[in-house]
Amino acid sequence: MNSQAVADALAAVVGALGLEIDRVETAAAGKRSVLRIFLDGDGPEGRGPSLDDIAEATRAISAALDDSPVVGNGPYVLEVSSRGVSRPLTEPKHFRRNTGRLVALRLAGGEQLTGRIAGADADGVRLDVESGEREVPYAQIGSAVVQVELNRLPAEDADEADGEE
Numbered sequence: 001m002n003s004q005a006v007a008d009a010l011a012a013v014v015g016a017l018g019l020e021i022d023r024v025e026t027a028a029a030g031k032r033s034v035l036r037i038f039l040d041g042d043g044p045e046g047r048g049p050s051l052d053d054i055a056e057a058t059r060a061i062s063a064a065l066d067d068s069p070v071v072g073n074g075p076y077v078l079e080v081s082s083r084g085v086s087r088p089l090t091e092p093k094h095f096r097r098n099t100g101r102l103v104a105l106r107l108a109g110g111e112q113l114t115g116r117i118a119g120a121d122a123d124g125v126r127l128d129v130e131s132g133e134r135e136v137p138y139a140q141i142g143s144a145v146v147q148v149e150l151n152r153l154p155a156e157d158a159d160e161a162d163g164e165e
Helices: 005-016 053-068 094-097 155-161
Strands: 018-029 032-040 076-082 100-108 114-118 125-128 131-136 139-145
Touching: 005 018, 005 032, 005 053, 032 053, 032 094, 053 076, 094 114, 114 131
Parallel strands: 032 076
Antiparallel strands: 018 032, 100 114, 100 139, 114 125, 125 131
C-alpha cells in the first residue's frame, strides 16, 4: 500500500469536509495492514477538527477506500485521527490553530523559549512570555511543540463543562 497514492485518492473526499490530510502511515500487522490517516483542518472553532469532524471523515474515507483500488485486495485496519498534540508545529496554520496554547520553541541560535501563542500570521508567531509579548519569525524557529497542560479548570469553567449553571 503506497501512502502517497492513498493520500492522493482521498484528498478530494477529505477536502469536501473542510479537512486536509496531514500524513498517511501504513504498517504491517500480521496478515493485515494498518492504514493510519491523520487529518487536520480549522474545525468549528479554528483550532482543529472536532471529534464529530473526524467521525464524519472516517465514514467518508472508509466508503471511498471501498470503491478504490489504491488499498489493494489484502485485509487492512483503518485508523483515522487528528494530527495529534505531540506533532511538531511546522507551518503557519499549525501555530494559528494552536492560539492560546503553551508552546516550547527551540530557536535557530539554540535559545529555548516557552510561551503562550497570542497570534500567528504568515510571517511569524506572537508569544506571551514572562517578559511580555515577543514576535518570533518562522525562519528563526528550529522546532516547536505544544506543551500539554494538565491544569484544573477555574471553578466557573468547570461548572459550565459539567452542564451546571
